[in-house]
Amino acid sequence: MICIASAGSAHGQYITQQLITQQLAEKTDTEKANPVIKLHVPAEHGKYEVRLYDNDQSLTSSSLIGSARFTVQGDSRGVFSVVIGKTSYAPQERIDIQVSNVAKRMIEDGALVGLFRKNAARGEFMMYEHISDRDKYMSFDAP
16 A cells, blocks of 8 residues: 655554555556556645555554655645635625635645535535636625
8 A cells, every 4th residue: 555644643644545456457567567656645734755555454664665755835825715704694695705825736626615504414515616716706695
């Protein structure tokens, strides 16, 4: 298994992982001879490491084949933010939202702003809009 973890975190505490057998199953014999495994870089700034283990069951120092550290840094435009005008709205009142400094990768991966009912399950949007630009204004009507 190959994974990305916060630098110095315990074995088994990873952010994202990929079973190598899954990746290799999709490759040609030529690609299998020199495989390239793709993982998404974490969206948050920080120090991370890629870890390669000889299995996916027992992630320990003895099953660790190797690792490499890297840092995720933002660009000069700053950190992603969402700004909403106020915290309380009347029924059907317009809710204006501004998103800023959205990373290109987030846009490519389908980032969105959604309006949820309190305690709604994941994916139970009342309404949503995909973010298409690094800086975007959008609005929804309150329920």
